[in-house]
Amino acid sequence: MLSLIKGVHNSIVFNIIGVILMADTERTTETTTTAPVENGATTETVVARHAGTGAKVEMIVYYIIGLLEGLLAIRFVLSLLGANQNNGFAQFIYNLTYPFVAPFFGLFGYTFQYGVARFEFETLVAMAIYSLIGYAIGRLLRIGRA
Numbered sequence: 001m002l003s004l005i006k007g008v009h010n011s012i013v014f015n016i017i018g019v020i021l022m023a024d025t026e027r028t029t030e031t032t033t034t035a036p037v038e039n040g041a042t043t044e045t046v047v048a049r050h051a052g053t054g055a056k057v058e059m060i061v062y063y064i065i066g067l068l069e070g071l072l073a074i075r076f077v078l079s080l081l082g083a084n085q086n087n088g089f090a091q092f093i094y095n096l097t098y099p100f101v102a103p104f105f106g107l108f109g110y111t112f113q114y115g116v117a118r119f120e121f122e123t124l125v126a127m128a129i130y131s132l133i134g135y136a137i138g139r140l141l142r143i144g145r146a
Helices: 002-022 053-081 088-108 121-142
Strands: 026-034 043-051
Touching (some): 053 088, 053 121, 088 121
Antiparallel strands (some): 026 043
């Protein structure tokens, strides 16, 4: 039963994302006004650009990646300074960022320790990888827009 609910949820989420990505990405409104002809006619064209759905999704992606990068940077500094695991803030940051850094732990012979000052290369690699992924997603969302 639980797998059925998860499958339906995933299907709905993917359908919503597909509709958002296929929606119009930018609307342009053009208004032309002409001043009275006294010292010669002047025409002013005002073009207002509104962020469409695709642009909004792109901004959301960049916001999420920026938030993740910020959290990983805090983790890096806490690890570098040897933050105490028993501190609530340090524990919160370590627990929140662990799933994002965990795939890179075996990369440089990581031994899991809290409270010891350590230059955490894995976190830096994770930050670089997630930045590239976010940039790639943002560029894919930009395809087809002027």
